[in-house]
Amino acid sequence: MALPFADASFDAVVCQFGLMFYPDKAKSCSEVYRVLAPGGRYLFSVWDSHRYNPFARIAHEVARRFFPADPPQFYNVPFSCHQIDPIKELLIAEGFSGISVVVVRHEKESRMWRISRARRFKAIR
Secondary structure: OOOOOOOOOEEEEEEEOOHHHOOOHHHHHHHHHHHEEEEEEEEEEOOOOHHHOHHHHHHHHHHHHHOOOOOOOOOOHHHOOOOHHHHHHHHHHOOOOOOOOOOOOOOOOOHHHHHHHHHHHHHHO
């Protein structure tokens, strides 16, 4: 949120799975805009909602069961930038234009999940 670079220093800035963790997202975008040269590109990625991330959703639900009155919010933070319009509005407010959004779906089955399920079912028999 305070990049140690001069104005217009870069043609491109890339931020992989970081934007959602900044406490002041507007300030972070403002800093990126500041260090980009005219016509520069800002490429970043964020995770989608719990709806499309079952592992994280399950972890959040389990943690919530242990703390029903005041559930921890740390499983929400990584998935806090899943709505496209608010992010676009944030970028526009900081000076960006020509914004393009691409949603990429990537599914991967965990080998450990298969082992864990197999052991659980084996123990039930």
